Amino acid sequence: MIATLNTYETVQPENVKTWFKAAATSKFPKNGGACIKYKDKQIAVFNFAREATWYACQNLCPHKMEMVLSRGMIGEENMEAKVACPLHKNTFSLKTGENLNGSLEGIATYPVKIEGDFVYVGFVD
Amino acid sequence: MQTILVVGNGMVGYKFCEKFVARAESRNFKLVVFGEEPRAAYDRVHLSAYFENRDAKALELAPLDWYSENGIELVVSESVTDIHHTKKTITTASEKEFSYDYLVLATGSAPFVPPIQGIEKEGVFVYRTIEDLENMLAYAEKIKKIKPNGRAAILGGGLLGLEAGKAVMDMGLEPHVVEFAPKLMPRQLDARSSNVMQLTLESMGIHIHASKATNKILGNGAITGLDFGEDDTLVVDMLVISAGIRPRDELGKTCNLEMGVRGGIVVNDKMQTSDPDIYAIGEVALYNQMIYGLVAPGYEMAEVAVNQILKKEDVIMRPEIDMSTKLKLIGVDVASFGIPYMPADKGLSIIYENKTKGIYKRINVSHDGKTLLGGIMVGDAEDYSILHQMYLNDMPLPDNAEELIVGSRGEGGSAFGSAMDLPDTAMVCSCEAVTKGGVCGSVLVDGNETIKAVAMATKATTGCGGCKPMVNDLIKESLKTLGKTVKERICEHFDFSRQELFDIVKLKDVQNFDDLLDDFGTGHGCEVCKPAVAAVFASIYNETANRQDTIQDTNDRYLANIQRNGTYSVVPRVAAGEITPKQLMAMGRIAQKYDLYTKITGGQRIDMFGAKLHELPLIWEELIKEGFETGQAYGKSLRTVKSCVGSTWCRYGMDESVSFAVEIEHRYKGIRSPHKFKGGVSGCIRECAEARGKDFGFIAVEGGWNVYVGGNGGANPKHAVLLAEKVDKAAALTYVDRFIMFYIKTAQPLQRTAPWLEKLEGGITYLQNVVINDSLGIAAELDAEMQALVDSYKCEWQEAIETPEIRERYTHFVNSEETDSNIEFVELRAQKMPKEWA
Numbered sequence: 031m032i033a034t035l036n037t038y039e040t041v042q043p044e045n046v047k048t049w050f051k052a053a054a055t056s057k058f059p060k061n062g063g064a065c066i067k068y069k070d071k072q073i074a075v076f077n078f079a080r081e082a083t084w085y086a087c088q089n090l091c092p093h094k095m096e097m098v099l100s101r102g103m104i105g106e107e108n109m110e111a112k113v114a115c116p117l118h119k120n121t122f123s124l125k126t127g128e129n130l131n132g133s134l135e136g137i138a139t140y141p142v143k144i145e146g147d148f149v150y151v152g153f154v155d
Numbered sequence: 156m157q158t159i160l161v162v163g164n165g166m167v168g169y170k171f172c173e174k175f176v177a178r179a180e181s182r183n184f185k186l187v188v189f190g191e192e193p194r195a196a197y198d199r200v201h202l203s204a205y206f207e208n209r210d211a212k213a214l215e216l217a218p219l220d221w222y223s224e225n226g227i228e229l230v231v232s233e234s235v236t237d238i239h240h241t242k243k244t245i246t247t248a249s250e251k252e253f254s255y256d257y258l259v260l261a262t263g264s265a266p267f268v269p270p271i272q273g274i275e276k277e278g279v280f281v282y283r284t285i286e287d288l289e290n291m292l293a294y295a296e297k298i299k300k301i302k303p304n305g306r307a308a309i310l311g312g313g314l315l316g317l318e319a320g321k322a323v324m325d326m327g328l329e330p331h332v333v334e335f336a337p338k339l340m341p342r343q344l345d346a347r348s349s350n351v352m353q354l355t356l357e358s359m360g361i362h363i364h365a366s367k368a369t370n371k372i373l374g375n376g377a378i379t380g381l382d383f384g385e386d387d388t389l390v391v392d393m394l395v396i397s398a399g400i401r402p403r404d405e406l407g408k409t410c411n412l413e414m415g416v417r418g419g420i421v422v423n424d425k426m427q428t429s430d431p432d433i434y435a436i437g438e439v440a441l442y443n444q445m446i447y448g449l450v451a452p453g454y455e456m457a458e459v460a461v462n463q464i465l466k467k468e469d470v471i472m473r474p475e476i477d478m479s480t481k482l483k484l485i486g487v488d489v490a491s492f493g494i495p496y497m498p499a500d501k502g503l504s505i506i507y508e509n510k511t512k513g514i515y516k517r518i519n520v521s522h523d524g525k526t527l528l529g530g531i532m533v534g535d536a537e538d539y540s541i542l543h544q545m546y547l548n549d550m551p552l553p554d555n556a557e558e559l560i561v562g563s564r565g566e567g568g569s570a571f572g573s574a575m576d577l578p579d580t581a582m583v584c585s586c587e588a589v590t591k592g593g594v595c596g597s598v599l600v601d602g603n604e605t606i607k608a609v610a611m612a613t614k615a616t617t618g619c620g621g622c623k624p625m626v627n628d629l630i631k632e633s634l635k636t637l638g639k640t641v642k643e644r645i646c647e648h649f650d651f652s653r654q655e656l657f658d659i660v661k662l663k664d665v666q667n668f669d670d671l672l673d674d675f676g677t678g679h680g681c682e683v684c685k686p687a688v689a690a691v692f693a694s695i696y697n698e699t700a701n702r703q704d705t706i707q708d709t710n711d712r713y714l715a716n717i718q719r720n721g722t723y724s725v726v727p728r729v730a731a732g733e734i735t736p737k738q739l740m741a742m743g744r745i746a747q748k749y750d751l752y753t754k755i756t757g758g759q760r761i762d763m764f765g766a767k768l769h770e771l772p773l774i775w776e777e778l779i780k781e782g783f784e785t786g787q788a789y790g791k792s793l794r795t796v797k798s799c800v801g802s803t804w805c806r807y808g809m810d811e812s813v814s815f816a817v818e819i820e821h822r823y824k825g826i827r828s829p830h831k832f833k834g835g836v837s838g839c840i841r842e843c844a845e846a847r848g849k850d851f852g853f854i855a856v857e858g859g860w861n862v863y864v865g866g867n868g869g870a871n872p873k874h875a876v877l878l879a880e881k882v883d884k885a886a887a888l889t890y891v892d893r894f895i896m897f898y899i900k901t902a903q904p905l906q907r908t909a910p911w912l913e914k915l916e917g918g919i920t921y922l923q924n925v926v927i928n929d930s931l932g933i934a935a936e937l938d939a940e941m942q943a944l945v946d947s948y949k950c951e952w953q954e955a956i957e958t959p960e961i962r963e964r965y966t967h968f969v970n971s972e973e974t975d976s977n978i979e980f981v982e983l984r985a986q987k988m989p990k991e992w993a
Contacts, residue, residue: 034977052969052970053969053970057969057970058969059704059705059964060705061669061679061705061706062704062705064969065967065968065969066968066969066970066971067968067970067971067973072968072975072977078679080669080672080679080680081679090977094719096719096720096721096977097721097967097975097977097978098709098717098721101709101712101713101717102682102709103681103682103685103686103705103706103707103708103709104705105648105679105680105681105682105684105685106678106679106680106681107647107681108647109678111679112681114681114682116708116709116717117717117719117721119682121682
């Protein structure tokens with residue numbers, strides 16, 4: 031599991047090597063998320079419609095190592111976009127990946143861009 | 156090294172130890188404690204709580220380890236029989252001898268057993284220790300086996316007697332309180348307040364017999380009744396004696412300590428007995444010619460004795476001990492302070508009495524109208540703390556002193572101003588001797604912001620808990636001076652309570668979360684406000700969780716319960732636990748097909764675990780085809796209505812509990828609420844359905860149904876309380892309809908009915924007035940709202956499988972047909988379970 035966790039590392043927009051064409055924008059609910067598969071990775075993608083912004087992060091919650099973050103509620107705390115894990119409501123910043131309500135390890139975040147009606151997620155591999 | 160022997164391991168003896176070991180100088184002493192009970196000290200004040208949880212550990216003041224960790228030698232089940240003060244030793248019942256430098260007597264008191272003929276009969280108990288309770292419980296069980304309507308009498312209508320009345324009621328016996336004096340709680344209450352109290356208690360099913368002198372206990376071997384003389388008798392199966400206390404002062408006599416005429420070991424203001432190396436504290440000590448049967452003065456005595464032994468000789472007992480007290484007796488607030496009642500030549504009284512609401516308040520004011528001398532409150536003691544402080548600190552009274560108890564007619568309610576007006580030295584928590592300055596300092600200087608943090612730091616509120624409201628106020632006010640708001644709001648995005656949001660959504664006809672946030676909130680919402688608002692929408696419009704799916708908690712969003720490996724469990728409705736063999740087979744077949752782990756739930760239905768997200772619609776399609784519908788096990792909504800088999804099969808049944816439970820479960824199914832809620836229906840008072848452990852419960856009795864509300868199991872188990880007695884089915888339903896609707900509209904998010912009822916001002920009496928007497932004039936509205944919810948029910952799983960856009964949500968990846976390879980199962984007793992977390 032730790033090995034799985036270690037495969038997720040934050041990607042900065044300037045370092046993106048591959049823009050992966052994930053799915054049509056219509057596949058992602060407004061102000062909610064869905065999960066995509068890229069190679070062996072599970073990535074949660076959120077359509078934060080109220081901010082008109084898209085976010086992506088690892089689907090794996092570092093608390094109990096379950097692939098569930100895409101099913102979490104999103105929201106904002108002091109204008110910092112966040113996702114709450116559906117299992118125990120641990121919250122993580124969608125911008126920095128930092129755990130906001132405790133001292134868990136942070137999560138990896140990934141850049142997202144929309145072109146046409148499609149969602150692209152940025153990777154370095 | 157010097158040795159201190161403490162005789163008695165009750166609350167005060169324990170407090171002495173706790174205070175003693177907290178002092179650095181205590182290292183030079185050896186501390187040995189003797190207790191005659193088999194267990195370490197426990198909280199006797201809350202003894203009746205033992206009936207609710209039967210958990211002696213929960214009452215413990217400190218675990219056994221605590222004593223050894225603090226270097227205290229605790230000797231239990233050993234009573235001390237003699238003191239030899241010339242050679243400074245004691246001997247115990249097992250004839251062991253111990254020597255001391257200081258001896259502390261904290262032997263407490265024993266129940267006073269009046270010399271009534273027949274008192275030795277079987278079925279007569281005293282009410283003092285956990286063992287007493289266990290004996291009573293065992294006897295009550297025996298009675299209940301042989302007769303359905305057993306009765307128990309309590310001799311003595313004082314504080315403890317009324318507690319005992321509640322205790323026997325909880326045991327399922329009909330309680331009868333017998334008091335010699337013409338009124339209840341003769342020490343604390345005047346005649347009128349006692350009347351109000353009596354009315355309230357009788358409405359709860361506690362029978363009161365005042366002005367009765369018991370001549371004789373009837374029965375041949377075991378008790379069968381009480382004889383009051385002149386052919387006046389009361390048939391009972393059990394008797395609990397609670398006629399006052401007598402100090403356990405036998406040890407004082409063994410070494411000729413000075414004793415009071417009516418018992419008690421005389422102490423001075425240093426808590427020393429007539430032998431300066433022997434101290435007495437608590438209910439055995441006679442101070443100012445008085446025995447103080449309250450825990451707070453006992454704790455204060457312990458503090459004084461600790462200081463005296465450690466040579467801090469300036470710490471002495473105050474010349475006058477405050478006997479003010481506030482408590483919740485059987486759910487009714489009762490308080491008295493200062494001089495509760497007195498003849499007119501000593502002062503003047505202002506009295507407010509409202510028998511319809513069970514409220515009585517009295518304050519006594521000096522002739523010049525400037526000083527508060529004391530008072531009584533029954534039914535509503537919210538203002539006790541502040542009045543008590545005004546009394547203790549001689550604070551000047553406002554011009555219109557009546558506003559202190561009837562409320563100000565001007566704007567802004569209270570006539571008191573704020574708890575912050577008290578002097579810093581005002582004692583807020585008298586059990587733990589914490590001042591107002593101590594509480595505020597804990598907030599302002601040490602940065603504690605919650606009642607829990609302040610309680611941890613100062614110990615305030617950890618004794619009797621009576622000061623909680625005032626400590627709460629002080630914390631709130633202190634936070635305000637720091638510029639922090641403490642308004643009740645659901646989260647940072649809405650400056651409203653849930654109740655306010657409910658009204659806004661309803662009155663402004665708001666239809667979705669984004670509109671509500673744009674018009675009445677700020678920011679973009681969060682995991683706290685989203686599900687809370689979702690529940691409000693559901694309660695008002697009865698919309699299913701499918702419409703605004705992204706504001707739902709995950710369980711509601713996917714209409715299933717997420718389990719620890721991210722798979723889900725599926726629970727179809729099995730109303731009242733009634734299921735046909737055909738349905739059972741269908742469920743078995745489907746569970747087997749999808750390889751689900753199955754288990755019977757506590758709510759009499761079947762839970763199927765281990766379904767992957769994409770399997771949910773497939774499973775439900777098959778279930779619905781077999782005639783099942785969703786059980787809402789995932790929702791903050793009605794779960795189940797548990798039933799016993801009732802009169803259709805049971806030879807004891809008084810009515811058809813299953814039929815009634817089926818009807819109610821179908822009535823309330825799908826209704827979203829602030830938290831989950833459960834029901835129960837029992838066909839007789841044996842209560843096999845555990846209806847009183849539910850948010851609402853019905854029990855069939857001779858001539859109708861008893862209706863109970865506000866119970867739950869869980870972390871803080873609570874028995875439901877009686878809302879209405881012997882009513883027909885239609886009335887029972889109407890009352891519960893209104894109760895549920897009123898709860899849905901006014902509770903905080905994730906607040907179950909029990910804590911809601913506890914917080915509800917006026918408690919069960921108020922609720923009865925609202926739902927039975929329509930005191931707020933909202934009954935018709937509540938009825939209509941409930942009926943609208945009942946009429947608009949639909950199965951949300953049926954909606955989900957029939958609507959392609961909703962069905963599409965049930966996929967693990969939106970860009971792949973694959974499923975989550977992360978999910979692993981291992982075998983467990985011929986079924987499966989999630990693999991342990993890494």
